[in-house]
Amino acid sequence: MTTTTESPGEESRAAKAAPVSRKRPPVITVVVVFSIVGLLHAYMGWRLIPGLQLSLACNAALIVLLALSTLLIPMSLLVPFLAGKLSKRTASVLAWAGLLAMGCFSSMLILTLLRDALLLSLWWFLGVDTYLWLFHTTAVLVVGVSLLLTLVGYYNARRTPRTVHVQIPISNLPPALVGFRIAQISDIHVGPTIKREFLQRIIERVNTLDAHVVAITGDLVDGSVSELAEHTEGLRDLRSVYGSYFVTGNHEYYSGADAWIAELRRLGVNVLHNQHCVIQHDNSRLLLAGVSDYSGHHFGEHHRSDPHAALIGAPVHLPKVLLAHQPRSAAAAQKAGFDLQLSGHTHGGQFLPWNWFVPLQQPFTAGLNKLGNLWVYTSRGTGYWGPPKRLGAPAEITLISLVAA
Missing domain, CATH: 3.60.21.10 (Metallo-dependent phosphatases)
Incomplete structure (x- = not known):
């Protein structure tokens, strides 16, 4: 039993080419990405934090977490372009933190949009008390389900x-x-x-x-x-x-x-x-x-x-x-x-x-x-x-x- 390799011409055209270098993204691209991520985080904070009905200290902590996520998500994508300028440990921490934040953010954003669509479609038919209860309950559900999906998704990915x-x-x-x-x-x-x-x-x-x-x-x-x-x-x-x-x-x-x-x-x-x-x-x-x-x-x-x-x-x-x-x-x-x-x-x-x-x-x-x-x-x-x-x-x-x- 043998394996015979045949080539359509040159044995290895790839070996003759210059290596492909990893170019840094333009500054304008980085600024645009940070801006979009920041605006989406601001939207989630605006729509969810009031509905959670937490204390001022807890609200401030959530705002800090959203700001941190806004920074970490783009930074995790920039880590490969910073090779040699960051220690392996620093690069690893940035990558893990940013990518975990990205996973949670993606679920939370989708659920926030669905929540807003639900509230918009029902507000005319509900009384004030019922609407406020739904406004609070759905905010808690969005945050809780987002965290749960992130944990389940992590287990599925890493096994x-x-x-x-x-x-x-x-x-x-x-x-x-x-x-x-x-x-x-x-x-x-x-x-x-x-x-x-x-x-x-x-x-x-x-x-x-x-x-x-x-x-x-x-x-x-x-x-x-x-x-x-x-x-x-x-x-x-x-x-x-x-x-x-x-x-x-x-x-x-x-x-x-x-x-x-x-x-x-x-x-x-x-x-x-x-x-x-x-x-x-x-x-x-x-x-x-x-x-x-x-x-x-x-x-x-x-x-x-x-x-x-x-x-x-x-x-x-x-x-x-x-x-x-x-x-x-x-x-x-x-x-x-x-x-x-x-x-x-x-x-x-x-x-x-x-x-x-x-x-x-x-x-x-x-x-x-x-x-x-x-x-x-x-x-x-x-x-x-x-x-x-x-x-x-x-x-x-x-x-x-x-x-x-």
């Missing part, structure tokens, strides 16, 4: 992801490939709040699955190689019959994609950069290909996602599986003749309100879907991005089994 078993029927699948297993992990986002220990739990769980192949479908990291190499070192311990395969996600390009491609190859992970390999399994063969992220061309033409280029020189009439970070690569993958695409990127929405916006950008949000003759499986992600919070979109390690159609 070891569950294993999701999926069978996908492939037309004309050779008998020897029935039951071929691909363990997919995606969107781990090793970075500000996800470190070595979290990744190690994922690796240990994957290694129990007895997979033939491990597929890492992008957004592995949120930071540079120099910052995170010690935390991703465990990837060399991933175990499967034919090895681990990786494709870039959009976040690799924010973190220096070329450097990460080189680092993953050093760790023994096969990077498929618009390339394919042919896996010899018993008496049959499976074609496994991978493309750069859908947005990769914005960071250099050599990173343009191209499923057709990934098949140059490929044998015909083999079952074809494509690793592509974003589900919206599916249209090109279908035209190229792939049978199955494995993607991530969406996090399944992760938590409200983001799951309302994912369908505006992506054709599929989560799970198994079909586009013509192409199956597309979209992982909800194995880690999380931003706030350590997941609600209604549990993280997953996916074990995909190929079966005959």
Whole structure:
């Protein structure tokens, strides 16, 4: 049983390109973000604090907390741009505090808006006493439910992801490939709040699955190689019959994609950069290909996602599986003749309100879907991005089994 890698031309075009540097956001962008976050916090304070009916001292404390949250949320997003100017401990504290505040703020903002819509729709029909009781009760509920959702979301995000078993029927699948297993992990986002220990739990769980192949479908990291190499070192311990395969996600390009491609190859992970390999399994063969992220061309033409280029020189009439970070690569993958695409990127929405916006950008949000003759499986992600919070979109390690159609 062997794995033969084939390339559509240059063996590693990525290695020839200059690393992508992380540019600081313009000052005007920072000012606008702080202003918007501040205004939204002011709105919540204006609408909630009077309804809580607390003492002046408690009201003052709440105002201080809202002001602190206003500062911490943007600061947590700026931490990656301040690398080298902050100690690791300071950066970690800022990231954790700001991202936890962001998670709580998002729930509280949505619930405050819903509360105001409810009060506005009922004020004409209620007496003064009933309206004032509702004004107080709903304010308390908004704060209490927001804190509860933040705690539940934190638990969901930080626990070891569950294993999701999926069978996908492939037309004309050779008998020897029935039951071929691909363990997919995606969107781990090793970075500000996800470190070595979290990744190690994922690796240990994957290694129990007895997979033939491990597929890492992008957004592995949120930071540079120099910052995170010690935390991703465990990837060399991933175990499967034919090895681990990786494709870039959009976040690799924010973190220096070329450097990460080189680092993953050093760790023994096969990077498929618009390339394919042919896996010899018993008496049959499976074609496994991978493309750069859908947005990769914005960071250099050599990173343009191209499923057709990934098949140059490929044998015909083999079952074809494509690793592509974003589900919206599916249209090109279908035209190229792939049978199955494995993607991530969406996090399944992760938590409200983001799951309302994912369908505006992506054709599929989560799970198994079909586009013509192409199956597309979209992982909800194995880690999380931003706030350590997941609600209604549990993280997953996916074990995909190929079966005959």
